[in-house]
Amino acid sequence: TVNKNDASEDLLTFDISENPIRVLKSYAFNEISVGNRATFRNLKPLKVIPTFALNKFSAKSMDFSENELEMIQMKAFNEVDIGEGLVLNEVGLKWIDRMAIVGSVGKLFLQNNNIE
Numbered sequence: 001t002v003n004k005n006d007a008s009e010d011l012l013t014f015d016i017s018e019n020p021i022r023v024l025k026s027y028a029f030n031e032i033s034v035g036n037r038a039t040f041r042n043l044k045p046l047k048v049i050p051t052f053a054l055n056k057f058s059a060k061s062m063d064f065s066e067n068e069l070e071m072i073q074m075k076a077f078n079e080v081d082i083g084e085g086l087v088l089n090e091v092g093l094k095w096i097d098r099m100a101i102v103g104s105v106g107k108l109f110l111q112n113n114n115i116e
Contacts, residue, residue, distance in 0.1 A: 017041040026052040034059035042066040049076040063087040070094050077101040
């Protein structure tokens with residue numbers, strides 16, 4: 001769990017790519033502010049982004065490519081501010097729950113998924 005980065009620190013990038021994450025819990029990333037890019041690539045075997053996993057998270061852009069996600073639950077991205085874009089291209093998504101993203105997202109990229 002990453003909780004509330006210190007306002008006195010300038011967190012320019014946030015990258016947890018290439019980590020074999022099986023499960024994310026609610027509030028896994030809580031009150032995080034990133035000046036530039038937040039990268040969550042290749043977190044296999046992660047399949048679900050649960051409710052409140054990214055709570056009050058802000059970044060210029062956020063990238064979840066190269067994953068095998070199946071589902072994004074309600075309010076998984078809660079009170080987010082993603083200025084330029086949220087990338088969820090080609091991650092195998094089958095289901096996006098209502099209100100999965102609450103907040104502000106410049107552009108949402110969902111190309112080449114299996115959303116039903």
